[in-house]
Structures are given as C-alpha cells and as structure tokens.
Amino acid sequence: MPTHTFQLNGEQVSVDVEDDVRLLWVIRDLLKVTGPKYGCGINVCKACTSHINGKAFNPCSVQVKDIRPTDEVTTIEGLADTVKADLHPMQQAWIDNDVAQCGYCQPGQIMAAVAKVKQCRAEGREVDDDAIEELRNICRCGTYNRIREAIKAGAQDM
Ligand code: FES
Numbered sequence: 001m002p003t004h005t006f007q008l009n010g011e012q013v014s015v016d017v018e019d020d021v022r023l024l025w026v027i028r029d030l031l032k033v034t035g036p037k038y039g040c041g042i043n044v045c046k047a048c049t050s051h052i053n054g055k056a057f058n059p060c061s062v063q064v065k066d067i068r069p070t071d072e073v074t075t076i077e078g079l080a081d082t083v084k085a086d087l088h089p090m091q092q093a094w095i096d097n098d099v100a101q102c103g104y105c106q107p108g109q110i111m112a113a114v115a116k117v118k119q120c121r122a123e124g125r126e127v128d129d130d131a132i133e134e135l136r137n138i139c140r141c142g143t144y145n146r147i148r149e150a151i152k153a154g155a156q157d158m
C-alpha cells in the first residue's frame, strides 16, 4: 500500500492507504482528527471544510494521492495555533455570539469564515453581508443569523 505524507496541524504525518481514499477519511478514521465533519461526502454540505495552504477546501472531495508532502492541512483543531493563541479570534467570536446549536456544522462554518475573511482582505473587499452570503456551508439548525454576526465580529479581531 502506498505511503502518503503531508502536514496536518503543524506536524508531518504519514499514512499507508490506497491512493483513491479521500482525505476526509484519512484525517478522521486513520489520523483520528475528527473536527472536520462528514455530512454529504460530495462537496455540497461543507461540513468538512478545512484549510489547505491557508485556503478553504473540502477534504471529502480530494483523493489522498493529490496531496503533496509540502501541503499544509489545517483543521479546526489546529486553527488557534495559526495565531499562536488558545483560541482563534473567530472561535472567540463564535463563543461571544453563542452561535452553535447542535454544533455539527460549526467547525466547518468557522474554518470557512476564517478563509472568507482572508480572501476578502486579499481582494481588498469588505467582510459584508454580500461576502458572507457567498459561503455555502449548510446548517440544519438554521444558525445563519448568529453566524453572520460572529463572522463580522471575528473579522474585526483578525
Ligand atoms: S462532507 Fe465534505 S462537503 Fe459535505
């Protein structure tokens, strides 16, 4: 079985797994990092949203053979370390706005929010309602209004 190596939350990891296994299953089932959630498995619900090299991506739709050894994958577990703090400002904003209901979609929501703020900054755009509405993360509990307020608050501290 081939060995695949990449960076996960600041550490180099290697796994022996077939090429066509998708990264979400590698991260969750083999590496036991369960922040990215399984919802649809076909890049629709966005529950698995994580970062690759600082940008949002959905590991349910990426085969492990397409990940390079230098690729840096970050899940919600490693987000705070990217700012060398106990919590990322977006996580703090989520707590302050009491966003979560059942919680299942929330790791993906936070990871998508952080990437969206970075994307807006890179493009010289405001993190406004239009930008936030570009996010496609589904929340079955309908926490969208609180998510919107939390993203605006978190963006101010990023
Ligand atoms: S589980 Fe990845 S997008 Fe739904």
Ligand code: FES
Residues within 6 Å of the ligand: 100, 101, 102, 103, 104, 105, 106, 138, 139, 140, 141, 142, 143
């Ligand atoms: S908080 Fe329940 S699915 Fe979003």
